[in-house]
Structure formats: structure tokens, C-alpha cells
Amino acid sequence: MISLTEEQQSAVEVEKHLLLAACPGSGKTRVILAKLLGLADTVEKSPRFIGCITYTNAAVDEIESRLRVYGTNTSTEKCDVSTIHSFCLQHILRPYSWLVAELPPTFKVLTREIADFEQIVEAVEDHFGRATMARTFDDYESLRVDVHGEPAGDGFEHGIVTRDSAILYWEFVRARGFLDFAMILFYSLRILREHPFVARGIAARFEWLLVDEFQDTTDVQLAIFRELHRHLTTKFFMVGDHNQSIMSFAGARPDLAQEFATEIGAELDYSLTANFRSAPGVVNTAHTLIATNPRMHSEGKAKDFDAKVTYVHVSQPLNAITEHFLPMLQDEGIELGNAAVLAPWWTHLIPVARALREFDIPVFGPGARPYRRRRLLAGLAEQLGACAESEHFLGLPGVEKALFRLIGDITGATRFDVFSYAGRRTALALIYRARACATAHPGGKAWLYQIAAEIAEQLYTDGWVPAPPTALLEASADEMVRDMRANRVDLENLAISDMGLFANPEKALKLITMHNSKGREFDAVALISMNYGHLPHFSSTTQEQYDEARRLFYVGITRAKKVLLVASDFSDRRNRPCPFITEAGLMLGGSEDW
């Protein structure tokens, strides 16, 4: 049984549509899990199911693994947990794509990692006589389709993508037998709108749809929910936090989620206010920044944490880490692996990561890798490196995901069967090979070449590729070695653990952008580069952008359990300290024991 607080329990028991406002650390996942388990029992003898839509694949994995622990076979069978994209693929596009004439009869999912993406973008830009620039690919990657089928997204609104180039891009994507994530959502909506029998079928299948992180839903996603709601047979349980809405660049529309909830007559008066994560000092700082009613408060063990909340103004972001954060970790007995450094952008983290590596401090994050992350072999080699080095670390899920990506990159095919029995066998075989290789070739460089050859052999033997991709993987190992040499890595002394560190970052200090820190928690958190110009970004001109920057700061501080360090710097004298430091009531040098 999952233990719930009174407010969690009463939210789970609501039998109508519900929009639940949940503060940081209030156990959204636990509530969703409890609701899923309860509802699975109610549909046990019916042909209906419970759908759960989460924002990321990691959240899907987490809920599924907890379902296996707490549930029965029936609950795992009756609960369909997925991201919105895989929900649409499985229930709308794969079975009904033939209803839209312009869609290819079979299609693969286009992601940035697949080589066709860059080729298509180059072909489009070439058509308009433009040369590809550094930001071109990012601009196309951010492209979305709005509910009317028109282009949207950062690359269109502020970048180089025009309406004509977007339309041509989508045409090329379809012509090559692909759909991207935005197209998956848009065509799903179109099918639901034009063929109500499809929506009726899905609504009949799902008794409930649980939606995690409602504040991140886009106009198209909400229009999809609206089409499903039309048939009045599916109930909605939406959990999220308006104050953690930081994804407007990806089209998030929390206002529309609220509107949808009101429209369907959802209960709006329930909220989760108990924060199980953060010490009272951290919670008070967050509350000073954004006050909620009813008020957020620490609960459980967190209530007794002794918080250290400190604000410093330093000459360089790195100094905040070396002179303040690391000593604080030492004083509080917090291990590096339980601490994180957050910054508004990757560009702030890269030099810090490099410098810390030079001090031999293990870091996990941008700039930590001495080779390009997108190198073909890199992902799988890292996962296998972690498995090879540690007897107790059977990183099967990580190996499977890396295998999925590698097979996709080599063949261009989306092989979801990697996550089935056959894939698991290959993954396990590779883990054993990686360990045997580590014994035979203890040096990191020799191991890398050997494992490249063995991966090629295993993929071929198990039928994932038509011919052994030996030359391809060897060339990728060459590229990684070349990158490392350029980054002055001592290749002769490279250990397999140096590679594994990136897959198994348990012991390393995490360096993460504030956006990517969402949904995570650490004993200690340092927010660096907290200056005007970075947060809010100098391009922010509207109240909405300013408010979203404040919410980003809120997300950052609420990741901390016990230690919170906020640092501005005078590396650029034009950039004053970020205004949210004052709004959160932080005082310079003020180390406060709450």
C-alpha cells in the first residue's frame, strides 16, 4: 500500500474530473500512482483501461517501475502509461494514418539524432539559397505546428524559419517517410477532428486519462483532449503546478489547461501544499518569491532539515562553487553525487565543468565529456563502460536506450522491439562482453576499440543490422579518440570508469540547466550566473517572459533539500544581480540557519 497524506488521499478520491494544483515536492508521482492503482481495480472486469500521460520517457519509466512494485498483474495490464507522442502514435497514427492522404503509408519518427534530419534541413535551406548556420538546426528542431496547421515555435517566431520553409520542411520530412514530434500531434488532432469514430473508440477504451504536468501541455495536446472529451466517456485527472510552468518556448499553455478544466467542469479546489523535499528555510524562500494560497509548507523528514540558504556575489561563477559551494557540502557532509549546480544556459556551465575537471572534481554535465556526445558510439560505450566497471551496476535500461538510439542511427529504423525480450537479450550479451573486455583490455582506449568491434558483431548476430557495422563503429571510436586528444585527455591513462562516469553519474557533481532540473531533487543546489541578462534573459521584453523567468528561478530553488546557494557575479559589470534574488528576500552573504 502507498501511504498518502490526507490532502493526497482526498484528491485521489475525487470521482469527477479534477485539476490538482500541486506544489514542488508534494508527491505528484505518488498521487498519480495511487490513483492509477485504485482505478485499475475498478476496470478489472471491463474492457476499459486507464491512460496516464506524462511529459518525458523518464517519467514513464518511473511510473511503470513503481506500478510493477506496488501493483498486481492486472494493474500493469490495465494501466497504459506513455508520453503524449507515444499515446498518439499507438492509438491514433499507427492504426489510422491511412485516413490522411498526405501521410506516408508507413513512417518512422524523425529526431535530431537521425542523420536525415540535418540532410532535410540542408536541402530546405539550399532550396531557398541560404547557407546552413550554427543555429539553423536548432531553429528547425524547435518548429511546431499549431492547432490550425500553421508553423509555430522559437525557430519560426524568432529564428530563420519562414512559413514557406516550414511547409517545405514538412513536405520533405513526409517524402522521406518520416514524421517529427510536432507532426505526430498535429496529424493525430486532424484525424480525431475529421473522423469522430476514432475519438469515440479511444474514449470508449479509456475510462480515465491521468495527465501529469498539466502546465506543460500545448494547444494541440489540449485540443486532442477536447476531442476525446466530446464523447463524455473519459474522465480527466490533471496534476501540475502553474508556478512551475517554464516551457512556453515549447508551446506550453497552462492558461489553456485551466480553461479546459473549467470547460469540462473539473474540480478546481484541491491542492497539495505539503512539500516533502525541502527544509523550511528553502520553502520559505520559495514562498517569499511566489506566494501560494494555501501556503506551501515542509512536511515529513524535510520539516526537520536544517537549511542553509546563502546568497553570494562573486567575481566569477566558478568561485561560487570552489569558495562557497564545495566547502558547504563538506561542512554538511553532503556527497558530490547528491549535489547539483544549475545555470540558465549550457554556455554558463561548460567553462565551469571544464575548470572543475581540471581540479579533478568529477562532474556530470555539459563540457564534462571530452568528446562530442552525439558521436555514434558514445552513448552505448558510456553505458557499457559503467556496467563494465561496476559489478553491482546492471544498467540494463540505460543500455537498452543507447542500443535503441544506435540501431536507429545505423539503420534509420525506429526499432521499439529493442525494449522487448529480443532487445534485452542483446543488451545483456553486450554487458557481459563489456565486462570480459574490461578484463582483457583494462585501458580505456583499447577497451573502446574492442567494444566497438564486439558491438558490431553482436548487432549482426542478433539480426538488428543487415551487415556488421564494424567499420562505422571503429570510425566512431576514432572520432572519439580524436576529440579526446584535442581536449588534451591523457589517453594512455584513460580508464574505463572515465567513460562510465557519464552513464553512471552517481558520484559526480551534476551540472544542469535550470530547465532540465525540473522534476529532480538534490541535497544541495547552487544556482550560478544569477544575473540580469541571463535571468531574465536580455531578450525578455514582455511581462509574461519576465514572469516565466521568475518561475524558472522558483523551479531552481525548489530542487534543494537542505543547502541552497544562489550566486550572482560581476564577470560582466553591465549585468546586475537577478531581480528575483531580492524578490525571494535573499540577503548578501546571509547564511541563514532557519
Ligand SMILES: Nc1ncnc2c1ncn2[C@@H]1O[C@H](COP(=O)(O)OP(=O)(O)OP(=O)(O)O)[C@@H](O)[C@H]1O
Ligand atoms: N505521503 C508521503 N509520505 C512520505 N513521502 C512522500 C509522500 N508523498 C511524497 N513523498 C516524497 O516526496 C518527495 C517528492 O515527491 P515528487 O518527486 O513526486 O514531487 P513532485 O510533486 O513531483 O515535485 P516537483 O513538482 O517539484 O518535481 C519524494 O521523495 C516522495 O517520495
